[in-house]
Amino acid sequence: MADFTIYLGNKNYSSWSLRPWLVLKAAGLDFDEVVIPLDQPGTKAEILRYSPSGKVPVLHHGDRVIWDGLAIAEYLAELAPERLLWPADPVARALARSISAEMHAGFAALRAHCPMNIRSSFPNRGVTPEVQADINRVSSIWRDCRKRFGEESVGPFLFGGFTIADAMFAPVVSRFRTFKIDLDEVCQAYADAVWTLPSFQEWQAAAGNEPMIIDEAEF
Ligand SMILES: N[C@@H](CCC(=O)N[C@@H](CS)C(=O)NCC(=O)O)C(=O)O
Numbered sequence: 001m002a003d004f005t006i007y008l009g010n011k012n013y014s015s016w017s018l019r020p021w022l023v024l025k026a027a028g029l030d031f032d033e034v035v036i037p038l039d040q041p042g043t044k045a046e047i048l049r050y051s052p053s054g055k056v057p058v059l060h061h062g063d064r065v066i067w068d069g070l071a072i073a074e075y076l077a078e079l080a081p082e083r084l085l086w087p088a089d090p091v092a093r094a095l096a097r098s099i100s101a102e103m104h105a106g107f108a109a110l111r112a113h114c115p116m117n118i119r120s121s122f123p124n125r126g127v128t129p130e131v132q133a134d135i136n137r138v139s140s141i142w143r144d145c146r147k148r149f150g151e152e153s154v155g156p157f158l159f160g161g162f163t164i165a166d167a168m169f170a171p172v173v174s175r176f177r178t179f180k181i182d183l184d185e186v187c188q189a190y191a192d193a194v195w196t197l198p199s200f201q202e203w204q205a206a207a208g209n210e211p212m213i214i215d216e217a218e219f
Helices: 015-027 043-048 069-079 090-105 108-113 129-149 164-178 185-195 198-209
Strands: 004-008 031-035 058-061 064-067
Touching: 004 015, 015 069, 015 164, 015 198, 058 069, 064 069, 069 090, 069 164, 090 129, 090 164, 108 129, 129 164, 129 185, 164 185, 185 198
Parallel strands: 004 031
Antiparallel strands: 004 058, 058 064
């Protein structure tokens, strides 16, 4: 049994769960994982056995319990500083934290109308004017980071190498793919880099094999 156990929602649908799972992978830590099927009669009671907030994801590290995706990511960044889970440069790091917090707290229209559904494809659905405004804001964040900090020689991610900021936007990459959102060249190249990340591919394969269906994320 590993020192770390992360409790997750369905891999196909739980955008909140995907983020810290990718960060655990990037941290290079050995961990166990438990998927708690969401939207079932016993879901809340089951989650409450592990998470005081009644939400997943939650990370158990020995007797420490850390819940909320961004808090888990911050905890892992402190445990594995050598992995540069935040950018080393203070200016880049401040921007990475700003956009991660913006993603964590915002983009309500995109979340509501384009739910994460990794294995499905819903072209031309869900894009209201409010969703388009969210798409435009995400695209502008990606372009700005790639231009200012995403040195090709370091890597294809927002700050070159993979950081927590990329994990925060990974569910959006999946949403854009499911809903066939048109992106410019820079944003599409970034989205492709996140989508083909080996850890994300592993998650996608597991999502594809899950039998559970959540009706409200289907069209
Ligand atoms: N801000 C939280 C949100 C977590 C969240 O909303 N989790 C959902 C699953 S995606 C959940 O646990 N739902 C179960 C329920 O509310 O019963 C985080 O980042 O961890």
